[in-house]
Amino acid sequence: MKFYSPGKLLISAEYFVLSGAQALALPTQMGQHMKVEPIEEHMLQWKSYDLNQNLWMESSLSIENFEILETKNTPLPLIEKLQVSLRYARILRPDFCKKGHKVSTQLDFDRSWGLGSSSTFIHNLAQWAKVNPFELLNKTFGGSGYDVAIAQVQKAILYSRNQNHPIIEGIDFNPPFINQLYFVHLNQKQDSHKEVVAYNKRPKPSQELIEQMNHLTADLSSETSLTLFEELLTKHEKLVGNLIGKQPIQERLFPDFEGQIKSLGAWGGDFILSTGKSSPTYFKEKGYPLILPYSKVIAS
Numbered sequence: 001m002k003f004y005s006p007g008k009l010l011i012s013a014e015y016f017v018l019s020g021a022q023a024l025a026l027p028t029q030m031g032q033h034m035k036v037e038p039i040e041e042h043m044l045q046w047k048s049y050d051l052n053q054n055l056w057m058e059s060s061l062s063i064e065n066f067e068i069l070e071t072k073n074t075p076l077p078l079i080e081k082l083q084v085s086l087r088y089a090r091i092l093r094p095d096f097c098k099k100g101h102k103v104s105t106q107l108d109f110d111r112s113w114g115l116g117s118s119s120t121f122i123h124n125l126a127q128w129a130k131v132n133p134f135e136l137l138n139k140t141f142g143g144s145g146y147d148v149a150i151a152q153v154q155k156a157i158l159y160s161r162n163q164n165h166p167i168i169e170g171i172d173f174n175p176p177f178i179n180q181l182y183f184v185h186l187n188q189k190q191d192s193h194k195e196v197v198a199y200n201k202r203p204k205p206s207q208e209l210i211e212q213m214n215h216l217t218a219d220l221s222s223e224t225s226l227t228l229f230e231e232l233l234t235k236h237e238k239l240v241g242n243l244i245g246k247q248p249i250q251e252r253l254f255p256d257f258e259g260q261i262k263s264l265g266a267w268g269g270d271f272i273l274s275t276g277k278s279s280p281t282y283f284k285e286k287g288y289p290l291i292l293p294y295s296k297v298i299a300s
Contacts, residue, residue: 005151007115030108032120114270119147
């Protein structure tokens with residue numbers, strides 16, 4: 001059996017999406033593959049490979065309760081996350097993985113990029129176990145679920161959280177200024193789970209603020225003018241910044257940039273979105289060499 005899930009980038013409603021606001025999310029050209037083969041041994045053999053074919057997780061687990069039989073050069077927290085995910089998959093489907101299997105996973109993107117190594121894993125596992133991926137996510141890693149929705153639909157979506165049955169609308173997102181959009185990596189990996197926990201401790205946005213975000217998402221998903229798109233990004237950054245008490249990254253790090261910059265996902269790490277043809281030169285001079293054109297990242 002072979003499974004595949006694309007990665008993701010959240011374009012609008014970061015944090016707000018956790019409170020029910022509508023978000024715009026895009027699938028990436030890179031994702032994660034999973035191959036499952038039956039074996040005669042009464043165990044589960046697991047190997048995970050990164051972008052460069054390096055083995056970053058290896059373990060043998062019992063079939064009975066996915067206890068560790070053997071592990072090699074893998075931090076225990078990684079194995080424990082795997083165990084929890086497998087155990088909940090079995091709770092949701094009691095006949096899941098009752099015989100020996102060999103599983104290998106392969107990432108198409110660097111693990112530090114924040115494109116969804118966890119969400120693509122959960123969606124692939126849910127496909128194998130034939131369970132609801134959103135329910136499995138809620139029981140394991142948590143989060144809004146937009147990333148699992150992207151893996152499921154594999155196209156641009158408008159997404160609203162709704163427990164285990166979210167509202168997902170596939171859309172065509174193809175603005176005429178795509179050749180002036182870039183994704184710049186900040187070399188600071190964010191822990192999405194920790195960000196979700198921290199956000200859930202904060203006062204929730206009012207319904208009025210959620211409606212403002214919904215309007216911004218709708219406008220961003222359909223805008224055809226780059227100038228107006230940039231104005232929407234500015235409004236979005238201010239709205240999120242006020243909610244979480246943080247200064248927008250353009251004001252903090254790149255105040256002299258002539259285009260517009262927007263944080264993507266958890267603020268402070270992973271990728272940012274920038275506009276304008278000067279982006280590659282500007283960010284390289286600032287010490288950020290990983291600058292990817294929209295056309296090289298987003299799946300059409």
